């Protein structure tokens with residue numbers, strides 16, 4: 678088993694604005710729901726998986742979809758991509774494939790997670806769970822529904838990410854190097870572009 682003790686995996690929240698990315702991140706750390714006017718920046722999450730500890734270096738960028746074209750440097754070397762939509766807003770779900778396509782031009786994440794957030798507003802839901810599950814399956818994403826308000830399922834998201842990373846590295850110890858190579862190729866491809 679090759680998960681080094683100090684393996685830290687870059688993890689980013691990405692996707693449409695106002696879906697609850699910052700709130701999910703905040704809830705994980707502080708176990709409360711607050712209207713946070715700003716973004717949280719960067720924090721490390723440590724998760725034990727069996728006898729190992731997986732560290733996730735998690736980034737939350739303000740208005741990150743808006744900066745999708747100008748900030749590839751922020752999401753370079755991302756191992757875990759967390760895409761969040763709001764189950765009560767159709768347009769946020771519709772934007773997920775567009776957001777994914779944008780970041781995929783620059784990165785090659787090992788794990789991508791799709792989150793349908795605001796589960797406490799179930800009675801206002803406009804995106805059927807089955808529809809989102811089918812899409813996630815088709816894309817090879819993990820899928821969760823969470824509430825940053827009640828805290829439902831938030832811990833589980835990070836635990837499952839850590840388990841999946843451990844599984845992938847056990848299956849292929851070279852996976853991180855291979856990922857870096859793929860990204861290098863992507864960078865070469867976009868070398869002549871301004872962003």
Ligand SMILES: Nc1nc2c(ncn2[C@@H]2O[C@H](COP(=O)(O)OP(=O)(O)O)[C@@H](O)[C@H]2O)c(=O)[nH]1
Pocket residue numbers: 693694695696697698699700701711712713740794795796797798823824825826827
């Ligand atoms: N009811 C409810 N509101 C939420 C939830 N998560 C976030 N919000 C609210 O949605 C708005 C946007 O949240 P924020 O975390 O800033 O979204 P971001 O732009 O994706 O980072 C804020 O007013 C939050 O209070 C949730 O799970 N349930």
Ligand SMILES: [Mg+2]
Pocket residue numbers: 698699700715716737738739740
């Ligand atoms: Mg935010």
